[in-house]
Amino acid sequence: MWWEFRQWRRQWLNWALFALGFAVILGSYVYASNQAQQANAREYDTLLAESQQLADADKNLADQTQTEKVTKQRAAIQREQTIISRYGRALTGHRRNLLSHRLAYYRLLQHPAFPFSQRSATVIHQAITRDRYLQQHELVPRENVSALTPAAAFGRSQNAAVFLLILSLLVLQFGGLFARDWETGSIRLLLMLPQERQRLSRHKLGLALVIAGSELVLWSVFGYLLAAIRSGQRWGGAYPWRAVGTRIVTLNSVLLTNMLTIILVSTLVIVLLYWLSILLRDQFTVIVAMIAVLGSGALFFGEASTNLLAALNPFYQLGLSTHVGLRNVLVYGTLMGITDTALILAALVGGHFWWRKSTNLV
Structure with missing residues (x-):
């Protein structure tokens, strides 16, 4: 294995791709941070639009005869505007009372005296469930944090695009490791060496898995340190990722399943390369063939997002962060693990068969 590693490390392209992995992690963090900021800006714009709608309604009522009914309607509008204004100021000012004002706002939307919001009942229910969870666990809303916590950064950046880029880097790094001996014809010389033929394939597979695992760890540590230093928090995995009915899917659940995904899919890719x-x-x-296989997974993104059978499709698993909140994480992760393990074993058996057949013909 050491001989193969010395050959691998002498190629500058492998080190360039390794460095590019850090750039992917950095880019995904910047993109995730921008997404969070844009989400806050969109929320504030929505509040401004709702406040303006109430102001227009109050103006129309002011032009009418001030009966007791109209007076009550105007008073209700003013109360609603007050709640919206408090929520908006707390949102933009990163105030400590953001959670209480936001919860008051969404409770108002459940039974408004004067309807003014276009938010659906499902969105309102999910927001209230989320904020009650935050209150019960004494968690600070993420809008109050100056930067994304490590868990939030990983949760937002672990998507299909990032996973595909990482897997593509692994393909470019290890595609030549397995195929070069066959392409150059040096496999004939290697098979003449006084060692078991199976050791050749085991050494290369072991080397690829060790290097790929080490790179994934280093890239993850880099992403963690980047987010931890900027946010000043160690993790933040207890924060809710999705509210599904009355159940909260936490970031810890999402990231645990995502970690299993990238490990199994990376192993599957390396075995398929072999x-x-x-x-x-x-x-x-x-x-080219392996990248085409990965790219074909884009055809499945977004399909059957509420179906547990999607776990049987290894390509669909790349979009995990987008869809995992819609499923039972434990069941989904179990199905995914069984599927990927079966595919890895099948690829290993197929590779072993073709290896024996091919080396016997050399």
Whole structure:
């Protein structure tokens, strides 16, 4: 294995791709931070629009004869405007009382005296469930934090695009590791060495898995330190990711399933590279074929988002952060793990069969 590693580390492209992985993590963090800021801005714009709608309604009522009914309507509008204004000021000022004002706002939307919001009943219920959870666990709303916590940063950045980029980097790094010996014909010389033939494949697979695992760990540590230093918080995984009915899906649940996803799918990709290299015997063709397989997964993104059977599709798992809140995380993760493990074993068996068949013909 050490000989293969020395050969691998001498190639500048592998180190360039390794450095590019840090750029992917940095870019995903910046993008996630911008998304969070834009979400706050959109929320404030919505509050402004709702406040303006109430102001217009109050102006129309002011032009009418001031009967007792009209007076009560205007008083109700003023109360609603007060609640909206308090929520808006707390949102933009990152005040400590944001949670109480936001909860008061959404409770108002449940039974408004003068309807003014376009938010659906589902959105209102989810927001109240989320804020009650925050109150019970004495958690600070993420809008009050100056930067994303590590858990929030990972949760927002672990999406299909980031996973595809990381897997593509692994394909570019290890595509040549398996196929180069077949492409150059050096496999004949290697098979003449006084060692078991199976050790050749085991060493290369082991090397690829060790390097890929080390890179994933280093990239993750970099992302964690970046978010932890900027936010001043160690983790923040207890924060709710989604409210599904009365159940809260926390960031810890999402990230645990995401971690399992990237480990299993990365292993599957490396094993498939090993299998394709024996079958195609050309480095460029192997890399193109594997990237095409990954890219084809984009055809499945967004399909069957409420169906647990989506866990049986390894490509669909790349969009996990977007859809995991709609499912039972434990059941989904179990199905996903079983599926990926079965695919890995199937690819290993297929690769072993083709290896024996191909080496016997050399």
